[in-house]
Amino acid sequence: MERVRQACRSCSVSQLCLPAGLEASELDRLESALEKKMTLHRGESLYTVGDPLESLFAVRSGCMKTSVLGSDGVEQIIGFALPGELLGLDALSVERHQCTAVALDTTAICVLPFARIEDLAAELPSLNRQLLRIMGSEISREQDLLSLLANKRASERLASFLDNLSKRFSDRGYSGRDFRLYMSRQEMANYLGMTIETVSRTLSAWQREGLIHIESKALSILDPEGLRAIAGNCVAG
Amino acid sequence: MERVRQACRSCSVSQLCLPAGLEASELDRLESALEKKMTLHRGESLYTVGDPLESLFAVRSGCMKTSVLGSDGVEQIIGFALPGELLGLDALSVERHQCTAVALDTTAICVLPFARIEDLAAELPSLNRQLLRIMGSEISREQDLLSLLANKRASERLASFLDNLSKRFSDRGYSGRDFRLYMSRQEMANYLGMTIETVSRTLSAWQREGLIHIESKALSILDPEGLRAIAGNCVAG
């Protein structure tokens, strides 16, 4: 961990993150509240179910997964966070984290001490508004995912997922056609409510049909329109 | 619609709602921001996808359902709101409602003009904190529901749902053993990602086994422990 200065204004995803919509003077103050950054390696966890809420976190680079533990101890993956996305919002309800966040790759994280964010948000309406906006979009995102899980077939879910990842990568300046899937087949399957075998079979079929090319975790989308057609024009996931 | 005074402090569910944790003087100010209340009848909608965000809403009595529309136009029910619960939070992201809220019964609603809530929250830290807390628990709630949909069998989902309703009714001072299901079988099925036939068959089976008694929408839980055992001790839903 190290202190950072000018962290946000030099960050390529700041417009997707908490600073979006803040003016320069406001940004100064946000940056001074932002205490430190940290780096996680694959498999390391940022927080775990039950940890007290101390900070919110922003992904700066890399990829995280968040998951809840069912009563039976079965993991359910809730989301994959790419750069610019905020983590830890579920802890605002009971001041304890309700899920676990684990790095899928070497991942840089900005630590936002909640007490300072809260104080600052009381002074800066646009920051508070942005915090509410991010929480609102997290609620929307989960609603779309619910819709996906409840009434789509396995292939539609998987196609929606890949299409959604594609869109998010291109929003971040990466290629939306060729990208790396940070997660394992098992993690995709878990997230989408299916088994690893079904994921594998479906991907293999699409590869035979020329929709995609996939080798290990490297994905190329050869026919984005075809994929979207399978997804039923549903970009959730 | 009519102006209300002392709305919150005379409300039996205020401790489950936005006023929770506020002091008397703060409550005064919240009540003055709270403009009016309104009554909806079965089938009437409070807001629809795409409506601009003007207000948040609190359920005072009755029951509402919220749903999103998939790209294919299929409705997906996201939740059922009982008294004390806030509606409209998903609109904070893009200032437009992302879902539709419809009354399942005659329902009294408190209207909270968002601009005034936002201004007031900037002055009252505890109100802002409570707003964040409610949004956080909405995120948690949806996460639990995701876990339910992704890796539970139909009967586990239905049992979790009834158990969850039971808990919420008893939190509100009603019986957790005998209560009215405001929603139709179709709406339960949609919410839980199953078909109406499966819901009906499962309820019939439980009735034969003596777990429940159900007649139309009137439910009696005869064996709460048995139901929880089927749910796998999972109270989400």
Add this chain to the structure above:
DNA sequence: CGTTCACTTGAACCCCCTCAAGGATGGTGG
């Protein structure tokens, strides 16, 4: 070069959906 772990592929089964018909309920108008 052997071990491990992730992934792929095949075969059989089953839970739940689909399709279909019948029964109950509640509101409406004569």
Add this chain to the structure above:
DNA sequence: CCACCATCCTTGAGGGGGTTCAAGTGAACG
């Protein structure tokens, strides 16, 4: 008050999408 109709719910039979079980392949790493 009853007939009528629309809607909701129940029950049955059959089929299919996806899971489960099982074996094999491939790549990474010591």
